[in-house]
Amino acid sequence: MRFGFFILFLVCPIGFLMAKEHSEFCSMDRLCVIYVQDKTGVDIYFQNKIAIDKTDTTISANATFKNMKSTVKLPLVTVLKGTKRKKLFRLNALKPNKRWVYQIKYKWILGNFSASHDPKVIYDLPFERGLKVRIYQGYKGSKSHQGDNRYSIDFGLKEGDLITAARDGLVIDTEEKNNEGGFEIKYIHSANYIKILHDDGTIGQYAHLRYMGVLVKRGQRVIAGTPLGYAGSTGFSDGPHLHFEVYKPTPNLRKKTIPTLFRTESSDLEIVSEGELHWRREKEEPLVKTVADTEEIQICESIQNLERLGCNVSLFVKTSPLYFYIPLLKPARYKIQISVRKNGTSLQKLYNWETNPEWWDTYFEAQLEDPSEPLEGDWTATVSIDGVIQKEMQFQLTSVK
Numbered sequence: 282m283r284f285g286f287f288i289l290f291l292v293c294p295i296g297f298l299m300a301k302e303h304s305e306f307c308s309m310d311r312l313c314v315i316y317v318q319d320k321t322g323v324d325i326y327f328q329n330k331i332a333i334d335k336t337d338t339t340i341s342a343n344a345t346f347k348n349m350k351s352t353v354k355l356p357l358v359t360v361l362k363g364t365k366r367k368k369l370f371r372l373n374a375l376k377p378n379k380r381w382v383y384q385i386k387y388k389w390i391l392g393n394f395s396a397s398h399d400p401k402v403i404y405d406l407p408f409e410r411g412l413k414v415r416i417y418q419g420y421k422g423s424k425s426h427q428g429d430n431r432y433s434i435d436f437g438l439k440e441g442d443l444i445t446a447a448r449d450g451l452v453i454d455t456e457e458k459n460n461e462g463g464f465e466i467k468y469i470h471s472a473n474y475i476k477i478l479h480d481d482g483t484i485g486q487y488a489h490l491r492y493m494g495v496l497v498k499r500g501q502r503v504i505a506g507t508p509l510g511y512a513g514s515t516g517f518s519d520g521p522h523l524h525f526e527v528y529k530p531t532p533n534l535r536k537k538t539i540p541t542l543f544r545t546e547s548s549d550l551e552i553v554s555e556g557e558l559h560w561r562r563e564k565e566e567p568l569v570k571t572v573a574d575t576e577e578i579q580i581c582e583s584i585q586n587l588e589r590l591g592c593n594v595s596l597f598v599k600t601s602p603l604y605f606y607i608p609l610l611k612p613a614r615y616k617i618q619i620s621v622r623k624n625g626t627s628l629q630k631l632y633n634w635e636t637n638p639e640w641w642d643t644y645f646e647a648q649l650e651d652p653s654e655p656l657e658g659d660w661t662a663t664v665s666i667d668g669v670i671q672k673e674m675q676f677q678l679t680s681v682k
Contacts, residue, residue, distance in 0.1 A: 312338065312389045315366060322349065322373040325385060328366040333500045335478060336363055336453045337393035339530040346383040348375050358532055360393050388534045391454060396482025396529040398539045403550055405505045406543055406561045407447040407487065407525050408438055408512075413574065415641060417522055419555035420540060425517070432538035433526040434553060438512035440521040444487055446507040447525065447543075450477035453484070457495040457510070464519035472516025472524075475509050479527075483539060488524040489516055547610065556612040556641045572615065574608040575672045578664055581606055581644075599649065599656040599678040605632075607664060607671075608642040615666050619645060624659040649678065 307313040307330070315326040329338045343356035353370040361367050374381045408414055418424050418435035426433050438444070454476040462468050473490040475497060491513025497503060514521045528538045542550040546562045546569040553559060558574055581592035581604040597603060605619055615636045622629040628651060636643050649656055662674045 308387075308389070312340070312387075314342075314385055314387060316385070320374075321377050322371055322381075323383065324368055324371045326366050326368045327361055327387070329361050329364060329389075331454070331499070332361070332364045333451075333453060334363040335451055336391065337361070337482070338389055338391055339394045339534060340369075340387055340389045341534050342369050342385070342387045344370075344372060344383055344385050346372055346381070348379055348381040349373060349383055350375055358394070358534075360395075390530045390534050390536065391476060392478075392484050392528070392530040393482050394530045394532050394534075398483045398527065398529065399479075399481040402448060402479075402481070402542070404447040404527075404541050404543045405445070406436075406545065406559055407445055407509075407523060408436060408561065409443040409445055409508070410561045412438070412442060413558055413560045413577075414438060416553050416555050416557045416559070419553065422555060424519075429536040430526065430538060432540045433524060436523040436525060438521060438523045440491060440511075440513055442512045442521075442523075444475075444490065444509045444512055444523055446477065446485075446503045446505050446509055447541075448477070448479055448485060449504045450479045450485060450502075452476070452497045452499055452501045452503060453478045455495045455497065455499060457490060457493050459515045460492040462489070462513075462515040462518045464517065466517070468515075469517045472518070473510075473513065477503065483527050483529050485527050486525070489513055489518045489522060491515065554611070556639070558608060558610050558641070569610070571669070571671050572610055572613075572666050573664070573671045574610060577606075577608045578672045578674070579606045580604070580662060580674060580676055595674075595676045597676060597678055599680060602646050602648045603676075604644055604646055605662070605664065606642065606644045607666075609636065609640065612636075612639055612641055614638045616668075617643065617645075618665045618668075619647070620663040620665070621647065621649065622661050622663075623654075623656070624661055626654065626658075628654050 302318045305313045305315040311331045313328050313330055317324040327340055338361040341356055341358045349372045351370050351372055357369055372383050415437040417437040418426055421431050457473045459471045459473050461471055472488045474488040477485040490510045494511035494513055496508050496510050512521055512523050526538045527541050528536045531537050543553055545551045545559045579592040582597055617634055619632045632645055632647055656678045660676050664671045
């Protein structure tokens with residue numbers, strides 16, 4: 282979030298000014314305070330110099346002074362429109378022939394504090410089709426989603442994964458020149474990001490993009506699904522991911538993040554939660570009704586292969602254990618059953634276990650043994666969760682691989 286706090290301290294001695302003097306000071310090379318001073322006082326202007334016409338900037342301005350009086354009640358909270366310079370108030374000298382002193386203080390944040398989020402809007406997941414992504418941190422996550430960030434989501438994208446727009450809007454700010462990051466407070470202002478203004482005045486923020494990883498420019502109109510940039514780990518981050526949030530400013534210039542509903546593979550409107558696995562689904566595509574990622578249910582021959590998800594084999598040595606890997610779409614307490622049957626025979630083994638509600642996936646080690654009948658041959662494994670078949674897999678057992 283771009284947020285500024287700035288103090289300007291000025292003194293005018295007796296007879297210092299005989300004509301108008303124009304000066305300005307800028308915060309973060311963006312929000313500037315401009316003062317036009319004459320022998321009886323000073324006019325205070327503000328301007329957002331990197332804004333586009335549709336950009337609103339909420340600003341809170343205040344002043345302390347001696348031998349002066351403000352033309353408006355301070356502090357003052359108002360909204361700057363676009364890049365237009367706006368006069369907020371004037372400080373008049375009470376006794377112009379004596380020394381007068383003033384100090385300007387201001388805070389600012391992109392957005393309009395009077396914006397109201399449209400609760401009917403359904404957001405797309407902010408990454409390209411084909412990716413399956415875990416939610417690493419959800420709403421009110423204990424790691425960093427507290428306070429102003431409490432309704433933020435961390436999507437577990439990898440370095441270089443494509444980020445796409447979750448909702449139609451107008452790009453109002455970007456940053457891509459930062460090249461450092463880490464889970465230390467010193468990196469808090471080092472994130473690359475994109476900010477998109479929505480039609481209801483709220484702002485979508487996409488953060489932690491990689492160095493020079495922004496694909497859009499200020500003033501560009503985007504629709505949901507438009508490529509925006511590439512995931513990275515810049516700023517206050519403990520590894521590659523996409524931090525996504527929708528927010529509006531508050532009158533006291535805090536950031537109010539807003540819960541949002543997404544279209545996911547299994548729902549037309551869903552609040553996503555930590556640990557869940559999701560991928561993008563278009564409106565016309567059918568809902569996924571399984572509770573596991575069936576494409577990734579696998580039989581592995583070793584723990585090492587399982588951890589790398591590099592199983593993709595169907596021939597196993599009969600004396601070695603089999604490892605069944607099941608990634609869950611949503612962590613919960615499930616009853617899992619695996620039926621292993623030798624084709625064309627009555628030989629069958631059943632394995633049952635229950636998952637922990639905090640598990641994102643689960644695996645089971647099975648050792649096939651039956652001295653009454655040879656194990657070599659073709660087999661079928663059927664994976665069921667809570668009594669519903671998720672997937673059937675064919676494999677072979679052999680004496681020597």
